[in-house]
Amino acid sequence: MPREAVCGCTHRAKPSGRRRATSRRASPTECDHGSILRAMRWWRHGIWLAAAVVMGGVLLVALLTGQLSKTPVLTGVLSLGVSVITLAVKLWHDTSAAEESIDEASSHERLEQLAGRLAAAVQEQWQAEWRLRRLQDPHPFQVQWSMAEAWLADAPDNGGAPVEQGEGPEGMSSALASVPSQRLVVLGEPGSGKSVLAVRFTLERLVDRASGDPVPVVFPLAGWQPERERLRDWMAVHLRATYPGAAWTSKLLAAGLVLPVLDGLDELPESSWGAALRQLNAELDPGQGVLLTCRTAAYTKAVETGDVLTSAAVVELRPLTFEVAGSYLARTARPVRGAGGQRATLWDPVLAHLRAHPHTPVSQALRQALSTPLMVAMARAVYSDTGKDPAELLQDRFADPAVLEHHLLEAYVPAAFADSPHAERAHRWLAYLANCLQHRTTRSLAWWQLRRELPWPLRRLGPILLLGCMAVAVSLGLPSPTTVATGGFVGGVCLGYVILSRSHSSTAATADQDRRQLGHQAKLVAMAALPVGVLVGCTTSPGLAWFSSLPQSDPAMGRLGPAALAAAFGLATVTALAVMGVVGEPRPSSAPFGRHRLLTNSVIVLLAAGITYLAMAAFLTVSSPFTISRALYCGLVAVLTGGLVFLGLRDKSRAIGAASPRPSRHAVRQRFGRPLLRGLRAGLVSGLVLGAAFAIADTAALSLRAGLSQALPQGTLHRLADGTRYVITPDGWLHGLRPNGDRYLRTPALVDGVADEYRHAFLTESADDARQYCLDYGPCTPFHSRVEFHFHVRLMRFFDPWGRQTIQDSLEVRLPNSTYATYTYADPIDVFSPLPDGEATWLTTLPPMAIFGHTLGLSLTIGITLGLVSGLAAGLHAWLVSPADTARAVSPLASLRTDRATVITRGITLLTSAILVALLLTLPTMWLPATWEHLSVTIQTWLLVSPFAVLLSAWGWFLTTRLWLCAAGRLPWRLMAFLEEAHQRGVLRQTGAAYEFRHARLQEQLATPAVQEQPPAD
Secondary structure: OOHHHHHOOOOOOOOOOOOOOOOOOOOHHHHHHHHHHHHHHHHHHHHHHHHHHHHHHHHHHHHHHOOOOOHHHHHHHHHHHHHHHHHHHHHHHHHHHHHHHHHHHOHHHHHHHHHHHHHHHHHHHHHHHHHHOOOOOOOOOOOEEEEOOHHHOOOHHHOOOOOOOEEHHHHHHHHHHHOOOOEEEEEEOOOOOHHHHHHHHHHHHHHOOOOOOOEEEEEEHHHOOOOOOOHHHHHHHHHHHHOOOOOOHHHHHHOOOEEEEEEOHHHOOHHHHHHHHHHHHHHOOOOOOEEEEEEHHHHHHHHHHOOOOOOOEEEEEOOOOHHHHHHHHHHHOOOEEOHHHOEEOOHHHHHHHHHHOOOOHHHHHHHHHOOOHHHHHHHHHHHHOOOOOHHHHHOHHHOOHHHHHHHHHHHHHHHHOOOOOOHHHHHHHHHHHHHHHHHOOOOOEOHHHHHHHOOHHHHHHHHHHHHHHHHHHHHOOOOHHHHHHHHHHHHHHHHHHHHHOOOOOOOOOOHHHHHHHHHHHHHHHHHHHHHHHHHHHHHEOOEOOOOOOOOOEOHHHOOHHHHHHHHHHHHHHHHHHHHOOOOOOOOOOOOOOOOOHHHHHHHHHHHHHHHHHHHHHHHHOOOOOOOHHHHHHHHHHHHHHHHHHHHHHHHHHHHHOOOOOOOOHHHHHHHHHHHHHHHHHHHHHHHHHHHHHHHHHHHHHHHHHHHHHOOOOOOOEEEOOOOOEEEEOOOOOEEEEOOOOOEEEEOOOOEEEEEEOOOEEEEEOOHHHHHHHHHHHOOEEEEEEOOEEEEOHHHOOOOOOOOOOOHHHOEEEEOOOOOEEEEOOOOHHHOOOOOOHHHHHHHHEOOHHHHHHHHHHHHHHHHHHHHHHHHHHHHHHHHHOOOOOOOOOOOHHHHHHHHHHHHHHHHHHHHHHHHHHHHHHOOOOOOOHHHHHHHHHHHHHHHHHHHHHHHOOHHHHHHHHHHHHHHOOOOOOOHHHHHHHHHHOOOEEEEOOEEEEOOHHHHHHHHOOOOOOOOOOO
């Protein structure tokens, strides 16, 4: 058996043909080292797993025997757990250090492997596009070029040496190789074949690529903003978007293993041409090759306003000769029977006329039009492929070259869709899309950017308004407060989204940019929280509620109070979405999963975890009740089970796909640790800012209202010797205010109540109810007299982060025997039944400092809890959809399907997680009631986050856009199928996950209002 097989090392055979091998044969020493490392890793993992099993067994026995609460047993279990965790961390670091040493030794080979994967993906993409454009049928033009004017190139001493004239991609490769700096600029007129030549050049270089050579990659410059983006950052973003899974492309760019083929400098805005050249000169390293294409006139203006491309030679494409164009049209036309059975075409008499009468206006116009490859391709599609007679091109109405080119471009789409069921409507749909692109001055037809064609309200809030209208429509059948709260929630979501969507995230952000972006997002969160906090402070009660620590709406404000509280919920929901990166410009997910793989894996993981939890709960509750410790143990086992199943599914998917080396621990930490830490940081900062800003605004409004309402009501003011002031209102209520801030309220009439032996008192509706309560529940003393309610501000805790403080902590009742008892209640429904709303609000109004402490604690607790959960969800989701170590070209339809699977999985995961947490927290012995109220805010928010996370994704925006535009008749309902059909018919071309029109002139023609052509004269 070969030594390589024993070591487990596999090698690719040397390929045949012109392509050279790009992989290096592993040495026996490397195989031995790798085998030893794998054996050590498995032994270490086995030791750790055995220790974890022992700890789990000890914990289970302690739980089943009820000994866990004893100090010695608990100490032993915790010590064993700490030892197991320490062992796991030590093994992790040891194995990571060993693997990193191997990674450093094989970094060069690793980069070669990654470059080979990128080369394969680029070749696959452009070969497919080459076939769809029929450029190989029968063979493409051999476009010729010559040196451009000397002043457009750099000085020869700087490397801009002149090159010889040539033709075809082979000559272009030779021309690039002859330039010392490996930099070449290709100029030409519109339609002269610059983009096609760039693609041919890329494919030829890929075929001839040897190990260590840079990979040529076509970069359409239309998506670059040179004033705002660095060239290297933009290229890295473009590579990750075009080839999902190639997260390592930044390393290839840094190593100089990417040859940029920058196509279409003229497609940038004219004001950016000079800046683009300056950016190229500033960022391209010495020896960094580049191929740049541009229209001749545009490059001339760019040089005048900016500079030449440093050390670059400049060539210009020549027009096609009439013989080359005529020969091509004759070869590609449908054959017809000629004289004596000879092969003939409908182009033969037309070409013969052009040769016989070359100086007539019509002949000169047709010869000029056929001098560009674009018009030759249009003529082939309109006449050769359809069998239509091209003799009409000799009519006098085509004596103007512009009219002739307009005719060919206008007839191209009907000819391409001649046998399509959408033949009559395809031109109108494509014209609408072309007009949209022209209006946005772009050529990229991306499905996730179609939302910009919606009217302004829908363009900013489309999915939110759609979901909000549905929710309001459903709530109309419910009680009126529900409809008001629903409207307030939708309003809060809209306000928060409009403000927070101004935060522009960058997928290629550096550490410094990430910090600036986080600071900008924190400012926007504060801007959104301040008005909502003021609104809540103006509409909620400045006092505490009886059985809740959460803010309560002020009855005097009517329906505005519930709407304001719901708006705060809406803002919290949008903040959670912003932490997850859902708010803002929608971007499709680039996770390289199949159509249903991500959704299927997530469902399997959740089912495995749920079944494990239920099975463990059933096993542990056979002979004993289900306690907190058992619930936590079941949850731990369920999480471990779900994690193992998830890792198994990922490993299985890797085994099915293309072979790739096992990622190092450093790569795993980067893939999992960085997204998690970034999510936690964003969540905690946003939650802290949300809570603090909301608390400041809410406190300011509440303090102002409290200061106004703390004053004694209108009436005769009485003073006592100790400084107490009181007023008796016309309806008989006595309002008293002590010097220390305590307040009391005396009833105007006799009331019935009960005082028990534990110094608790409450009121009843009648004396019979008081006596019946004493008979039913034990020794107590009924009373029938006036009572005083005393609210002691000194008993208030200044800072109450857990929300365990309610009215009964500071409210006492003065009984007829002049003793005090804590006011409680027999039935929550009868709380404060003898107190009108105005008197109850005055009595329980907090002083400004107490309001600040209570509101700050409540807001910070909810904000930080929400931010922590949001950050964890964002980090785990980023890890879940992190690209695998592979590269492949993506199509627009595949991008849409991947994003749909990702967002549906995210929605299901968020909803399931919120439900599971809610079920665990509803256990009677799990939390104190007040603490549950704080957590319930986070849980309710997360129940609302799930649908918004789905609808505010790129796929959700696409659904909203399609619903509007298709209902208006501007686009077909099966939009992606139509775009793919247009791509297959050659009207569109594919660039990564987006489409483009075949040529800029075709887009301009379709965007121009149709002009009726003059009929031929009789």
